[in-house]
Amino acid sequence: MKPLHLCFVILICINSYIFCDNDVRDKVFIIPGLQSADEVRSVGDDFINIAVIMVNVNVKGLVDGILRTFGIMLRSIFLSSKGTPINLILITDEKSYEKVYSAIKISIGQYLSETAFRMSGIKSQIARAFIFPKFTCQFVHLASITKNIREEIDEMKPIYSLINLNEPSVITVDENNATVLFSNKYKEDLYFIAPFYGNSFPHLDKLLTLDADLQVKEDLGVLYEELNRASEDELIIIAKDQVGYNADFCVYVQGMKLPFVKVEKLFGLNCGVVLYDLEKMRTNKLYRDHIKARKFKELKSEYNIDHVELIASEQDWFTLLLWKYPHLFKILDCEWNVQANTEQKFPCNKLPKILHTHNEIHNA
Ligand SMILES: [Mn+2]
Known part of the structure; x- marks a missing residue:
């Protein structure tokens, strides 16, 4: 098999590994919907808890571009990960919840596809694809804290x-x-x-x-x-x-x-x-x-x-x-x-x- 063909086969294998389920990205959302902050529990001793506040994502002028900026941050977290499992806690509101949910799915998808298809430095990219961190996501209602x-x-x-x-x-x-x-x-x-x-x-x-x-x-x-x-x-x-x-x-x-x-x-x-x-x-x-x-x-x-x-x-x-x-x-x-x-x-x-x-x- 020519080297180019071999590369192609490897890339196909990686993608079928990542996308073997319906949509592996949905699995990160362990508790669908908004929950109260006092319901949030550790998902495992090896996980680190990271909270990001994402509210008012629809309010123009106040936080223009927040979803795009958040997406950039999320991909940078994946890209720099050496495998530490992450429990991401989004402190949000009802109006922002679905948009934030979608932004996370898109970021995971973009990261995985960019990583698998990048042609330069294939060896290290393959390695990275396989150390995508264990990643869970929970959504917390801001009002459950402020009340x-x-x-x-x-x-x-x-x-x-x-x-x-x-x-x-x-x-x-x-x-x-x-x-x-x-x-x-x-x-x-x-x-x-x-x-x-x-x-x-x-x-x-x-x-x-x-x-x-x-x-x-x-x-x-x-x-x-x-x-x-x-x-x-x-x-x-x-x-x-x-x-x-x-x-x-x-x-x-x-x-x-x-x-x-x-x-x-x-x-x-x-x-x-x-x-x-x-x-x-x-x-x-x-x-x-x-x-x-x-x-x-x-x-x-x-x-x-x-x-x-x-x-x-x-x-x-x-x-x-x-x-x-x-x-x-x-x-x-x-x-x-x-x-x-x-x-x-x-x-x-x-x-x-x-x-x-x-x-x-x-x-x-
Ligand atoms: Mn800042």
Whole structure:
């Protein structure tokens, strides 16, 4: 048999292996339909739990292109996988559910066909096709999370976001007039749920959350391992902000020399890639005390910054909590969340393991 014919036979075999069932892609959706967050269970000890919020996919202008961007991220996860099994949890709403479902099926199909048919480097592509990760998918209703924390969310909104902002606004970052277009979307419920993930997912122990505008270049099991390396008190693993959207604010608070601030040089955080130890979030008394109603307002007042407008919702709350209690956080290496904004005040100079594209769905 000529080499070309042999290649052709191999490709046919791969495809019949992958598509031997009706549609193997449907098998990833272990629980069809939307479920409540408190119903979500681990699908196996070897699986990592990854949550992505995908709501308002139909609202034009708010998140244009989110499905396309999400598809790119999903394929990048498959392509960089070395086989770590993934349980993907989509936090979504009724209107978005079917579109997100289709986007996942399409991404799996595209990945499999691209991988099988790519003619260059056939050996490695064949190897990749066979290490497509064990992959399951569950859909969670956003409202099943927010209904239990309505009071807390409503308390946070006016103090950690520009609740009255109706149009995107421009914020000057530094003396060179570098600007960030700050979206008016940060007053949405979905930007206030992260502090409560411990209680929202009572049957999960660990969770990695990803923005939809990422390009993943490393097996996410490697990142998930960080949770096992964290100390007893480190509940949340998160990278520093590289854009510098709140750089002036950091300098301002630093200048106040508040005695309870335990971080030497203040910096912001970015919630694009975050690891949560949910079990520790449920059991750590200090943390639990701080996610009670009235505590969100109290924390901001303690800094004597009631007159300062905070803009980035839960991300800014995490930042204030970090400055006071740094032992609750582990700082993730910048290579796991390289923020690709055009203007970066604190650029990461490493090759990205995750590139945070900050495209049109995410302006800051
Ligand atoms: Mn983002």
